[in-house]
């Protein structure tokens with residue numbers, strides 16, 4: 001097509017001519033022969049995003065781990081410089097919540113204090129006058145009686161509940177799930193049964209843990225109504241038990257666990 005004719009058509013349609021650089025949602029609109037180059041930017045973009053996720057996840061995990069360690073752990077001071085006085089429990093007879101309450105009160109008056117070293121003498125003993133001043137005499141006296149390691153020794157963190165004072169992942173888990181009782185453990189055994197396909201176990205586990213992506217949980221989905229019955233909101237309980245469409249499916253299926261259960265039960269756990 002001649003140049004003149006082309007420009008006439010463009011003019012008639014009132015559109016601009018493509019130059020090959022156009023993008024739609026950040027991706028190339030027109031593909032040329034050198035695809036590798038076209039997609040290089042996409043690859044870089046994805047890699048960058050994955051890198052971001054990794055860092056985010058890692059820092060989340062580290063934060064969670066510190067949380068667990070602080071709650072169940074007890075720091076014993078040597079030099080005292082690595083113990084964050086405001087967050088890291090170092091007073092053995094206090095529960096974590098009590099410890100934090102006291103520290104929050106003290107912190108408003110002594111915000112510049114950072115570690116136990118700030119409350120210590122050069123020889124690694126407690127600075128009695130200062131401790132009394134900060135915590136008041138009754139508590140201060142008790143704190144000053146807490147044994148310390150020799151000053152040349154690094155601070156250590158021990159696991160309070162355990163006789164051997166060692167931290168294990170299991171002990172950490174128990175400290176954040178103290179109410180995980182036997183009925184739960186038999187439920188987990190049932191879910192992670194070797195005879196059940198891993199994919200199904202994962203799905204049932206998500207269902208029980210309340211992280212199944214049903215509409216009621218998806219904040220960005222405005223329409224919460226179940227697309228099968230168009231009556232009730234789509235919740236995990238609804239799509240697997242309450243929806244009459246699901247009930248019809250279960251009724252004709254061989255899986256007994258979901259079928260015919262009409263008792264009003266509140267949670268997915270009860271149902272299973």
Ligand SMILES: [Zn+2]
Nearest residue numbers: 226228229243
């Ligand atoms: Zn429904």
